[in-house]
Amino acid sequence: MTRIVEYRHESATLTGEASIASLFRHLCASRLVTIAQIEGRVRAAGSEFVLACDMRFAAQETAIFGQFEPAFGQVPGGGAAQHLTRLMGRARALEVMLSADDYDAVLAERYGWINRALPAAKLSEFATALAHRIAGFPAVAHVTVKERVNAIALAPSEHFRRDSDLFGESVRQPDAQGRIQSAIQRGFQTREGELALPSLLGDLDSPRAA
Amino acid sequence: MTRIVEYRHESATLTGEASIASLFRHLCASRLVTIAQIEGRVRAAGSEFVLACDMRFAAQETAIFGQFEPAFGQVPGGGAAQHLTRLMGRARALEVMLSADDYDAVLAERYGWINRALPAAKLSEFATALAHRIAGFPAVAHVTVKERVNAIALAPSEHFRRDSDLFGESVRQPDAQGRIQSAIQRGFQTREGELALPSLLGDLDSPRAA
Amino acid sequence: MTRIVEYRHESATLTGEASIASLFRHLCASRLVTIAQIEGRVRAAGSEFVLACDMRFAAQETAIFGQFEPAFGQVPGGGAAQHLTRLMGRARALEVMLSADDYDAVLAERYGWINRALPAAKLSEFATALAHRIAGFPAVAHVTVKERVNAIALAPSEHFRRDSDLFGESVRQPDAQGRIQSAIQRGFQTREGELALPSLLGDLDSPRAA
Numbered sequence: 239m240t241r242i243v244e245y246r247h248e249s250a251t252l253t254g255e256a257s258i259a260s261l262f263r264h265l266c267a268s269r270l271v272t273i274a275q276i277e278g279r280v281r282a283a284g285s286e287f288v289l290a291c292d293m294r295f296a297a298q299e300t301a302i303f304g305q306f307e308p309a310f311g312q313v314p315g316g317g318a319a320q321h322l323t324r325l326m327g328r329a330r331a332l333e334v335m336l337s338a339d340d341y342d343a344v345l346a347e348r349y350g351w352i353n354r355a356l357p358a359a360k361l362s363e364f365a366t367a368l369a370h371r372i373a374g375f376p377a378v379a380h381v382t383v384k385e386r387v388n389a390i391a392l393a394p395s396e397h398f399r400r401d402s403d404l405f406g407e408s409v410r411q412p413d414a415q416g417r418i419q420s421a422i423q424r425g426f427q428t429r430e431g432e433l434a435l436p437s438l439l440g441d442l443d444s445p446r447a448a
Numbered sequence: 449m450t451r452i453v454e455y456r457h458e459s460a461t462l463t464g465e466a467s468i469a470s471l472f473r474h475l476c477a478s479r480l481v482t483i484a485q486i487e488g489r490v491r492a493a494g495s496e497f498v499l500a501c502d503m504r505f506a507a508q509e510t511a512i513f514g515q516f517e518p519a520f521g522q523v524p525g526g527g528a529a530q531h532l533t534r535l536m537g538r539a540r541a542l543e544v545m546l547s548a549d550d551y552d553a554v555l556a557e558r559y560g561w562i563n564r565a566l567p568a569a570k571l572s573e574f575a576t577a578l579a580h581r582i583a584g585f586p587a588v589a590h591v592t593v594k595e596r597v598n599a600i601a602l603a604p605s606e607h608f609r610r611d612s613d614l615f616g617e618s619v620r621q622p623d624a625q626g627r628i629q630s631a632i633q634r635g636f637q638t639r640e641g642e643l644a645l646p647s648l649l650g651d652l653d654s655p656r657a658a
Numbered sequence: 659m660t661r662i663v664e665y666r667h668e669s670a671t672l673t674g675e676a677s678i679a680s681l682f683r684h685l686c687a688s689r690l691v692t693i694a695q696i697e698g699r700v701r702a703a704g705s706e707f708v709l710a711c712d713m714r715f716a717a718q719e720t721a722i723f724g725q726f727e728p729a730f731g732q733v734p735g736g737g738a739a740q741h742l743t744r745l746m747g748r749a750r751a752l753e754v755m756l757s758a759d760d761y762d763a764v765l766a767e768r769y770g771w772i773n774r775a776l777p778a779a780k781l782s783e784f785a786t787a788l789a790h791r792i793a794g795f796p797a798v799a800h801v802t803v804k805e806r807v808n809a810i811a812l813a814p815s816e817h818f819r820r821d822s823d824l825f826g827e828s829v830r831q832p833d834a835q836g837r838i839q840s841a842i843q844r845g846f847q848t849r850e851g852e853l854a855l856p857s858l859l860g861d862l863d864s865p866r867a868a
Binding site for chain 3: 530
């Protein structure tokens with residue numbers, strides 16, 4: 239959260255637009271091939287960062303995925319709705335976002351959120367070998383394959399921009415601010431709160447224990 | 449079958465069009481979040497009703513799915529072709545419809561027809577908890593998330609209308625009427641016939657045992 | 659490879675265009691329902707042929723899938739990028755093509771590349787029974803269901819043509835020719851080379867053992 243200004247500056251330099259959504263889409267459209275290796279918890283913009291990578295491999299014992307913005311009254315602002323709907327279809331994308339819940343790597347693989355869940359002990363070796371293998375092939379293929387695939391499966395910039403605008407508008411609403419404050423009081427963005435995030439979010443309307 | 453007139457009336461009131469397809473699409477586009485909990489057999493328009501819901505969870509021991517209209521010479525008229533193709537891709541959607549066969553919940557999950565197959569003993573508790581969790585989040589998020597997802601993955605009204613028209617035209621053809629009559633003589637829409645529907649449908653051309 | 663001229667002639671007769679891509683797309687759009695039964699290795703244009711079929715069932719013990727053109731600097735020319743992206747989504751399609759690796763039938767099923775992986779001993783009986791079942795239903799349903807599904811999930815002809823053109827241009831480049839020659843020297847398109855294709859392709863840049 240503390241680095242949002244930095245990301246927005248980076249985005250403005252690269253894309254002419256100061257939003258994380260445009261920065262992340264820039265990554266999807268880049269000539270670079272990107273592989274995310276996920277061992278821990280990626281949620282909200284963290285999840286959207288790995289969704290912007292070209293491939294995602296996760297540790298089946300430990301990786302956790304979540305797109306919980308709807309618990310605060312918002313649509314995700316960094317492209318999750320665009321990617322998740324195309325990766326897993328209407329019903330699972332609605333479930334994942336509207337539930338604002340955690341999804342483990344095994345279920346994330348079944349839903350298409352990630353390419354594959356792998357044993358943690360083998361994950362790094364797998365991802366490194368894949369990266370080296372791809373890097374050994376001609377860069378012209380990376381560019382052409384990405385262009386042809388993106389032409390089908392990458393949402394246009396204006397759809398990312400629209401999500402970003404909707405997020406920005408809704409996060410400024412009093413109700414959203416109230417829910418975010420309530421979450422912070424309950425431990426949101428502390429280590430303990432993040433480890434129990436699904437129940438913390440499900441409990442925002444309840445009176446808080448003193 | 450006996451309630452089609454009633455559904456058509458309901459649809460005309462809600463959508464201005466007297467078709468089940470437009471009623472079902474209305475449900476997809478609604479502000480309400482809908483969760484289908486499926487324990488038994490849902491086929492044809494029954495399957496299309498659950499496909500119109502936002503999410504589908506089914507009992508892995510007992511739930512059965514089928515979209516058998518092609519056995520009578522028809523494309524499904526209530527939106528199944530629209531939903532199934534987007535949920536499971538071209539090859540599996542063609543298989544499911546052209547085979548006119550039954551699919552159990554485990555295979556339906558693998559194909560993306562449903563969100564998840566769960567043990568029957570846990571299904572109701574799961575679906576109820578999910579419904580309560582979602583209901584506790586701001587309604588503005590339900591609306592915005594559905595709008596953004598539907599903009600990507602919900603077919604336009606005219607595609608539902610076209611399927612509905614094709615169904616209506618084909619069901620009036622003599623060949624379709626002959627096959628439906630043959631099915632009824634073999635027990636279609638009786639309890640016994642429904643329990644053995646795949647073989648009943650596969651047998652329509654054979655001489656009937658006296 | 660030796661039959662490309664023959665295929666191009668066939669394609670020109672059927673579609674007015676002398677490319678495998680247009681021949682394969684013609685198959686997708688055909689009134690015929692096609693079921694691929696795969697027991698061995700299908701890669702490159704072989705994989706694209708089965709991707710052009712309406713359904714794919716494979717032997718879980720023996721079937722292998724690969725789309726390795728990017729190892730030579732090319733995008734697949736016969737429609738694989740179109741089909742794979744729509745069947746398995748952006749991330750898995752990028753992985754499959756950019757890795758130029760082999761995928762076994764079980765993983766191919768999880769990725770949506772094939773409808774189902776089945777035990778080799780049951781595959782033929784399954785595919786034959788499915789073919790007979792579908793053939794027993796009215797041909798008008800085959801045509802209408804395929805039309806409705808293709809309207810959603812089959813790429814337009816010009817996208818196939820574009821992939822074909824990109825393939826044709828890149829295969830004539832000196833770098834691609836060099837890599838193909840290197841592969842041939844290492845056993846590409848011999849029985850032994852095909853059995854170890856992923857490592858052969860990963861090794862094209864290394865000095866060859868004398």
